Amino acid sequence: MDSLFPLPDRIELAAGAVLLPGAGLAEQALLVSALESVLALAPPRHMVTPGGQSMSVAMSNCGRLGWVSDRGGYRYQSTDPDTGLAWPAMPDCLARLARSAAARAGFEGFEPDACLISVYTPGARLSLHQDKDEENVAGHPLVSLSLGLGASFQLGGLARADKPLKVPLVHGDVLIWGGPSRLRYHGVAALPDGEHPMLGRRRVNLSFRKAG
Ligand code: SIN
Ligand code: FE2
DSSP: OOOSSOOOSOEEEETTEEEETTTTSTTHHHHHHHHHHHHHHSOOBOOBOTTSOBOSSEEEEESSBEEEEETTEEEEESBOTTTSSBOOOOOHHHHHHHHHHHHHTTOTTOOOSEEEEEEEOTTOOEEEEOOOOSTTGGGOOEEEEEEESOEEEEEOOSSTTSOOEEEEEOTTOEEEEOGGGTTOOEEEOOOOOOOBTTTBSOEEEEEEEOOO
16 A cells, blocks of 8 residues: 655664565566466475474475475475475575665675565464574574565564564565574564455565575
8 A cells, every 4th residue: 555655765673673665666576476486386385383283374485495394393405395396496586686675774795595485365374483493593684575465573572572563564565684683583463354466365475594
């Protein structure tokens, strides 16, 4: 939805946590078509947690490494467990956006080798967690692009019990968290129903990482 008031193009939410509202809009058609071609090769699936629960968010990956969860735990691996094939390559337009967004947030030289794609349908949610399966957590930020339906992102603190800040994320928004914010807990509240002109009844989050 268009805002009546001009939005700032860079909002520092906390030290090392920066929101770039609408940073993906200029190239939205290219980004969405790159996303759909990745999902055609590696369809999103509901992974199982180590505890045996099926996640409400369906996930896929592109890039050299992909994040997976199963009964054995969480890890990155170079192949899609559903097909045994390498994950689809990371499309240039996505890697370029991640790089430039990181630089705008103060993290020069970010070179993602993994992009976790999370597909939310109405009701899907992601409980508070830290992203810490990457090899050098301290050295690289996370860059997250949201497409499709809007969601309420929860940016927590460094302790699970810290009260999260609610950050509404809409189509085209890019959120970066690194440095002193890199290990903040975060999650996504249950997705409200809706229909997005480009993505239908879906929210898709692309989370770029330097994993290996
Ligand atoms: C994630 O934590 O990996 C996904 C966050 C989001 O969907 O915005
Ligand atoms: Fe995460």
